[in-house]
Amino acid sequence: RKEVEQDPGPFNVPEGATVAFNCTYSNSASQSFFWYRQDCRKEPKLLMSVYSSGNEDGRFTAQLNRASQYISLLIRDSKLSDSATYLCVVNKDSSASKIIFGSGTRLSIRP
Amino acid sequence: DTEVTQTPKHLVMGMTNKKSLKCEQHMGHRAMYWYKQKAKKPPELMFVYSYEKLSINESVPSRFSPECPNSSLLNLHLHALQPEDSALYLCASSQLPGQGRAQYFGPGTRLTVL
Numbered sequence: 676r677k678e679v680e681q682d683p684g685p686f687n688v689p690e691g692a693t694v695a696f697n698c699t700y701s702n703s704a705s706q707s708f709f710w711y712r713q714d715c716r717k718e719p720k721l722l723m724s725v726y727s728s729g730n731e732d733g734r735f736t737a738q739l740n741r742a743s744q745y746i747s748l749l750i751r752d753s754k755l756s757d758s759a760t761y762l763c764v765v766n767k768d769s770s771a772s773k774i775i776f777g778s779g780t781r782l783s784i785r786p
Numbered sequence: 787d788t789e790v791t792q793t794p795k796h797l798v799m800g801m802t803n804k805k806s807l808k809c810e811q812h813m814g815h816r817a818m819y820w821y822k823q824k825a826k827k828p829p830e831l832m833f834v835y836s837y838e839k840l841s842i843n844e845s846v847p848s849r850f851s852p853e854c855p856n857s858s859l860l861n862l863h864l865h866a867l868q869p870e871d872s873a874l875y876l877c878a879s880s881q882l883p884g885q886g887r888a889q890y891f892g893p894g895t896r897l898t899v900l
Contacts, residue, residue: 709888718876718891719829762828772817772842774889776828 676701681763681777689785692753696780698763699745707766708739710748712759713779719762722748750782758784789813790892792877798898801867807895809860809877818860819889820852821876829876835860867899 681698688694700708708725723730725737725746736749746765750757763777790811799805811818817836821829834842835854849871851863860877874896878889 707887716874716896718894721888721890724888772834772836773831778828 677778678702678767678775679763679765679777681761681780683778683780685781685783687783687785688753690753690755692784693749693751694753694782695747695749696761696763696782697745697747698765698777699743700763700765700775701744702765702767703741703744705765705767707774708737708746709764709774710735710737710746711762711764711776713762714759719776722761753782753784755784755786758782790877790879790890792875792892792895794895795893796896796898798900799864799867800900801869803867804863804865806864807862807875807877807897809862809892810858811860811877811879811890811892812858813879813890814857814881815879815890816857816882817880817887818854819878819880820850820860820862821878821891823874823876823894833862864897867897869899872897872899 678701710722711719712722713719723732725739729738734751738747760779760781762779767773793808820832823829831844832846833852838854849866853861874894876894877892880887880889
């Protein structure tokens, strides 16, 4: 089993739609969780950290389920500019220096 | 808008060349990282520096040699590389290497080894 698993997609949705991604992780000792977005041939950019109580930033909502070991990202009212690859990132264990990237989920928003 | 800068943006080198990649961060972070990313793959960790000391080496071949001259700068010295080393090399930094510290990436150096 991979340490961090994501559905690779691609997800192809119309502008204005709501889209959700899930990500599962294998190490129950993981403590830190993040979503990054990466545009083609660019660096990963932090989208949001994921907190135990769930958190929202504008159109983006992140949830953490420790019991089932998954995190999710919900994008509401999607924009063309949301087209990117979304990377689920989890710290490897209690050592936060090592983070593990999921393979990414490709999202394409169509007009 | 990134506060992690990397030079050069692109680098083409032969297998006998020696070159260096440079990274600088202006956020007062005390942990810095080198990653390698191949096309359509996630970044792979190479090295971690914590308080200017090498704390993690992910079994990287010795033809890659990192250096951290001070808390703001990180170099990656390259020597006798192979064509399969062609990739995007990303530098990142974070606050103290503790829990919940997100990493911030530079724009990367796209390396081609001929």
